[in-house]
Amino acid sequence: MEVAILTVGDEVLAGDTPNTNATWLAEQITAHGSTVVRILTVPDDRKLIADTLEEWRESFDAVVVTGGLGGTHDDVTADAIADTFGRQLVVEDAVREDVLETAAAYRDANPELVAEHDLDLDIDAWASLPEGSRAIINSEGLCPGCVLENVYAFPGVPAEMRALFEDVAHEFDGDIVSTTLFTPQPEGSMVEALAGVREQFAVRIGSYPDTGGKNRLKVSGAEADAVKGAVEWLQKRVTVDRVV
Numbered sequence: 001m002e003v004a005i006l007t008v009g010d011e012v013l014a015g016d017t018p019n020t021n022a023t024w025l026a027e028q029i030t031a032h033g034s035t036v037v038r039i040l041t042v043p044d045d046r047k048l049i050a051d052t053l054e055e056w057r058e059s060f061d062a063v064v065v066t067g068g069l070g071g072t073h074d075d076v077t078a079d080a081i082a083d084t085f086g087r088q089l090v091v092e093d094a095v096r097e098d099v100l101e102t103a104a105a106y107r108d109a110n111p112e113l114v115a116e117h118d119l120d121l122d123i124d125a126w127a128s129l130p131e132g133s134r135a136i137i138n139s140e141g142l143c144p145g146c147v148l149e150n151v152y153a154f155p156g157v158p159a160e161m162r163a164l165f166e167d168v169a170h171e172f173d174g175d176i177v178s179t180t181l182f183t184p185q186p187e188g189s190m191v192e193a194l195a196g197v198r199e200q201f202a203v204r205i206g207s208y209p210d211t212g213g214k215n216r217l218k219v220s221g222a223e224a225d226a227v228k229g230a231v232e233w234l235q236k237r238v239t240v241d242r243v244v
Contacts, residue, residue, distance in 0.1 A: 004038035008067035033174030049080035067156030071125030
Protein backbone atom coordinates (compact mmCIF):
# COMPACT_ATOMS: atom_id res chain seq x y z
CA MET A 1 0.00 0.00 0.00
CA GLU A 2 1.55 3.29 -1.14
CA VAL A 3 0.55 6.31 0.91
CA ALA A 4 1.08 10.05 0.39
CA ILE A 5 0.96 12.58 3.23
CA LEU A 6 -0.20 16.17 2.66
CA THR A 7 0.20 18.66 5.50
CA VAL A 8 -1.63 21.96 5.21
CA GLY A 9 -0.82 25.26 6.87
CA ASP A 10 0.82 28.62 6.29
CA GLU A 11 2.26 28.37 9.80
CA VAL A 12 4.13 25.17 8.91
CA LEU A 13 5.67 26.70 5.80
CA ALA A 14 6.70 29.80 7.77
CA GLY A 15 8.46 27.67 10.35
CA ASP A 16 6.15 28.86 13.12
CA THR A 17 4.90 25.32 13.74
CA PRO A 18 7.17 22.25 13.45
CA ASN A 19 5.82 19.61 11.09
CA THR A 20 5.69 16.86 13.69
CA ASN A 21 2.46 15.51 12.18
CA ALA A 22 4.15 14.31 9.00
CA THR A 23 6.93 12.58 10.92
CA TRP A 24 4.52 10.85 13.29
CA LEU A 25 2.18 9.76 10.50
CA ALA A 26 5.04 8.39 8.41
CA GLU A 27 6.32 6.41 11.38
CA GLN A 28 2.88 4.98 12.16
CA ILE A 29 2.00 4.12 8.57
CA THR A 30 5.36 2.42 8.09
CA ALA A 31 4.88 0.48 11.32
CA HIS A 32 1.57 -0.79 9.99
CA GLY A 33 3.31 -2.27 6.95
CA SER A 34 2.50 0.35 4.32
CA THR A 35 4.96 2.58 2.45
CA VAL A 36 5.00 6.38 2.51
CA VAL A 37 6.03 7.57 -0.94
CA ARG A 38 5.31 11.32 -0.77
CA ILE A 39 5.29 14.03 1.90
CA LEU A 40 4.34 17.57 0.90
CA THR A 41 3.38 20.73 2.77
CA VAL A 42 1.14 23.32 1.09
CA PRO A 43 -0.34 26.63 2.26
CA ASP A 44 -3.98 27.21 3.16
CA ASP A 45 -4.87 27.49 -0.52
CA ARG A 46 -8.14 25.78 -1.44
CA LYS A 47 -7.35 25.32 -5.14
CA LEU A 48 -3.81 24.08 -4.56
CA ILE A 49 -5.01 21.54 -2.00
CA ALA A 50 -7.75 20.35 -4.36
CA ASP A 51 -5.38 20.11 -7.32
CA THR A 52 -2.88 18.10 -5.28
CA LEU A 53 -5.56 15.73 -4.02
CA GLU A 54 -6.95 15.27 -7.53
CA GLU A 55 -3.55 14.10 -8.75
CA TRP A 56 -2.61 12.06 -5.72
CA ARG A 57 -5.86 10.16 -5.20
CA GLU A 58 -5.36 8.65 -8.67
CA SER A 59 -1.67 7.92 -8.14
CA PHE A 60 -1.56 6.39 -4.65
CA ASP A 61 -3.51 3.84 -2.65
CA ALA A 62 -4.25 6.35 0.10
CA VAL A 63 -3.74 10.06 0.76
CA VAL A 64 -3.56 11.41 4.31
CA VAL A 65 -4.27 15.11 4.80
CA THR A 66 -3.73 16.90 8.09
CA GLY A 67 -4.43 20.54 8.92
CA GLY A 68 -6.92 23.13 7.74
CA LEU A 69 -10.05 21.50 9.15
CA GLY A 70 -12.35 23.60 11.31
CA GLY A 71 -14.48 26.71 11.30
CA THR A 72 -11.99 29.56 11.09
CA HIS A 73 -11.35 31.72 8.03
CA ASP A 74 -8.24 29.83 6.90
CA ASP A 75 -9.67 26.33 7.35
CA VAL A 76 -10.23 25.36 3.72
CA THR A 77 -9.26 21.69 3.62
CA ALA A 78 -12.82 20.32 3.85
CA ASP A 79 -13.86 22.65 1.02
CA ALA A 80 -10.89 21.49 -1.05
CA ILE A 81 -11.74 17.82 -0.53
CA ALA A 82 -15.34 18.53 -1.54
CA ASP A 83 -14.07 20.30 -4.67
CA THR A 84 -11.86 17.33 -5.54
CA PHE A 85 -14.80 14.92 -5.53
CA GLY A 86 -17.44 17.34 -6.80
CA ARG A 87 -19.39 17.19 -3.55
CA GLN A 88 -21.14 19.69 -1.29
CA LEU A 89 -20.36 20.24 2.37
CA VAL A 90 -23.04 18.80 4.63
CA VAL A 91 -23.59 18.43 8.36
CA GLU A 92 -24.58 15.05 9.76
CA ASP A 93 -26.74 15.05 12.87
CA ALA A 94 -24.33 12.84 14.83
CA VAL A 95 -21.39 15.07 13.97
CA ARG A 96 -23.26 18.26 14.88
CA GLU A 97 -24.31 16.72 18.19
CA ASP A 98 -20.71 15.80 19.03
CA VAL A 99 -19.47 19.31 18.20
CA LEU A 100 -22.26 20.82 20.32
CA GLU A 101 -21.38 18.58 23.26
CA THR A 102 -17.69 19.41 22.99
CA ALA A 103 -18.39 23.15 22.82
CA ALA A 104 -20.76 22.94 25.79
CA ALA A 105 -18.21 21.02 27.84
CA TYR A 106 -15.56 23.65 27.06
CA ARG A 107 -17.92 26.45 28.16
CA ASP A 108 -18.73 24.61 31.37
CA ALA A 109 -15.05 24.09 32.13
CA ASN A 110 -14.02 27.67 31.25
CA PRO A 111 -16.92 29.97 32.23
CA GLU A 112 -14.75 33.01 32.92
CA LEU A 113 -12.87 32.71 29.65
CA VAL A 114 -16.06 32.23 27.65
CA ALA A 115 -17.72 35.22 29.29
CA GLU A 116 -14.68 37.41 28.68
CA HIS A 117 -14.38 36.60 24.98
CA ASP A 118 -18.06 35.91 24.18
CA LEU A 119 -17.31 32.73 22.26
CA ASP A 120 -20.07 32.19 19.70
CA LEU A 121 -19.15 29.20 17.56
CA ASP A 122 -20.69 28.55 14.16
CA ILE A 123 -21.40 24.90 14.94
CA ASP A 124 -22.22 23.99 11.34
CA ALA A 125 -18.93 25.46 10.12
CA TRP A 126 -17.04 23.21 12.53
CA ALA A 127 -19.15 20.14 11.77
CA SER A 128 -19.27 20.39 7.96
CA LEU A 129 -17.80 17.52 5.95
CA PRO A 130 -17.89 16.56 2.26
CA GLU A 131 -21.10 14.80 1.31
CA GLY A 132 -20.75 11.02 1.35
CA SER A 133 -17.65 11.00 3.52
CA ARG A 134 -17.25 8.82 6.59
CA ALA A 135 -16.95 10.99 9.70
CA ILE A 136 -14.29 10.30 12.33
CA ILE A 137 -15.52 11.75 15.61
CA ASN A 138 -12.91 13.83 17.42
CA SER A 139 -12.50 12.57 20.98
CA GLU A 140 -9.76 15.13 21.72
CA GLY A 141 -11.20 18.31 20.25
CA LEU A 142 -13.91 20.05 18.29
CA CYS A 143 -13.52 19.34 14.59
CA PRO A 144 -14.17 15.87 13.12
CA GLY A 145 -12.02 14.14 10.55
CA CYS A 146 -13.31 12.18 7.60
CA VAL A 147 -12.59 9.54 4.98
CA LEU A 148 -13.78 9.93 1.39
CA GLU A 149 -12.80 7.06 -0.88
CA ASN A 150 -9.00 6.88 -0.39
CA VAL A 151 -8.53 10.35 1.13
CA TYR A 152 -8.18 10.56 4.92
CA ALA A 153 -8.43 14.00 6.55
CA PHE A 154 -7.46 14.86 10.13
CA PRO A 155 -7.25 18.13 12.11
CA GLY A 156 -3.80 19.64 12.45
CA VAL A 157 -3.64 19.76 16.25
CA PRO A 158 -1.21 16.90 16.99
CA ALA A 159 -3.15 15.31 19.85
CA GLU A 160 -6.36 15.36 17.80
CA MET A 161 -4.68 14.07 14.66
CA ARG A 162 -3.13 11.16 16.54
CA ALA A 163 -6.38 10.19 18.24
CA LEU A 164 -8.30 10.20 14.95
CA PHE A 165 -5.61 8.29 13.11
CA GLU A 166 -5.72 5.54 15.73
CA ASP A 167 -9.39 5.01 14.87
CA VAL A 168 -8.49 4.07 11.28
CA ALA A 169 -4.90 2.86 11.69
CA HIS A 170 -5.86 -0.74 10.87
CA GLU A 171 -6.84 0.41 7.39
CA PHE A 172 -3.14 0.98 6.68
CA ASP A 173 -2.10 -2.57 7.50
CA GLY A 174 0.23 -3.87 4.82
CA ASP A 175 2.84 -6.53 4.15
CA ILE A 176 6.07 -4.56 4.63
CA VAL A 177 8.19 -5.69 7.59
CA SER A 178 11.32 -3.99 8.86
CA THR A 179 14.27 -4.69 11.14
CA THR A 180 16.82 -2.10 12.27
CA LEU A 181 20.46 -2.86 13.06
CA PHE A 182 22.62 -0.44 15.08
CA THR A 183 26.33 -0.34 14.25
CA PRO A 184 29.34 1.76 15.27
CA GLN A 185 30.84 1.38 11.79
CA PRO A 186 31.02 4.46 9.55
CA GLU A 187 28.91 4.32 6.40
CA GLY A 188 31.93 4.34 4.13
CA SER A 189 33.15 1.03 5.54
CA MET A 190 29.86 -0.75 4.75
CA VAL A 191 29.52 0.01 1.05
CA GLU A 192 30.47 -3.49 -0.09
CA ALA A 193 28.28 -5.22 2.50
CA LEU A 194 25.22 -3.10 1.63
CA ALA A 195 25.68 -3.69 -2.07
CA GLY A 196 26.03 -7.41 -1.44
CA VAL A 197 22.88 -7.75 0.63
CA ARG A 198 20.86 -5.96 -2.07
CA GLU A 199 22.13 -8.48 -4.61
CA GLN A 200 21.39 -11.46 -2.39
CA PHE A 201 17.93 -10.56 -1.03
CA ALA A 202 14.74 -8.86 -2.21
CA VAL A 203 14.91 -6.12 0.42
CA ARG A 204 15.44 -2.38 0.73
CA ILE A 205 18.35 -1.10 2.82
CA GLY A 206 18.47 2.33 4.41
CA SER A 207 21.62 3.63 6.08
CA TYR A 208 21.10 6.51 8.51
CA PRO A 209 23.37 8.34 10.96
CA ASP A 210 22.18 8.19 14.55
CA THR A 211 23.04 9.93 17.80
CA GLY A 212 25.92 8.75 19.95
CA GLY A 213 28.14 7.82 17.03
CA LYS A 214 25.90 4.98 15.90
CA ASN A 215 24.54 4.28 12.44
CA ARG A 216 21.24 2.59 11.70
CA LEU A 217 20.72 0.04 8.95
CA LYS A 218 17.02 -0.46 8.25
CA VAL A 219 16.14 -3.61 6.32
CA SER A 220 12.63 -3.66 4.82
CA GLY A 221 10.75 -6.00 2.53
CA ALA A 222 7.45 -7.64 1.71
CA GLU A 223 8.67 -11.12 2.74
CA ALA A 224 9.59 -11.71 6.38
CA ASP A 225 11.95 -14.56 5.47
CA ALA A 226 13.88 -12.32 3.08
CA VAL A 227 14.25 -9.62 5.73
CA LYS A 228 15.38 -12.18 8.31
CA GLY A 229 17.89 -13.67 5.88
CA ALA A 230 19.27 -10.24 4.98
CA VAL A 231 19.68 -9.31 8.64
CA GLU A 232 21.54 -12.52 9.40
CA TRP A 233 23.74 -12.01 6.32
CA LEU A 234 24.63 -8.48 7.42
CA GLN A 235 25.39 -9.55 10.97
CA LYS A 236 28.21 -11.72 9.62
CA ARG A 237 29.76 -8.80 7.72
CA VAL A 238 28.99 -5.72 9.81
CA THR A 239 29.64 -5.03 13.50
CA VAL A 240 26.17 -4.93 15.05
CA ASP A 241 25.49 -3.73 18.59
CA ARG A 242 21.74 -4.12 18.63
CA VAL A 243 18.88 -5.39 16.48
CA VAL A 244 15.36 -3.97 16.75
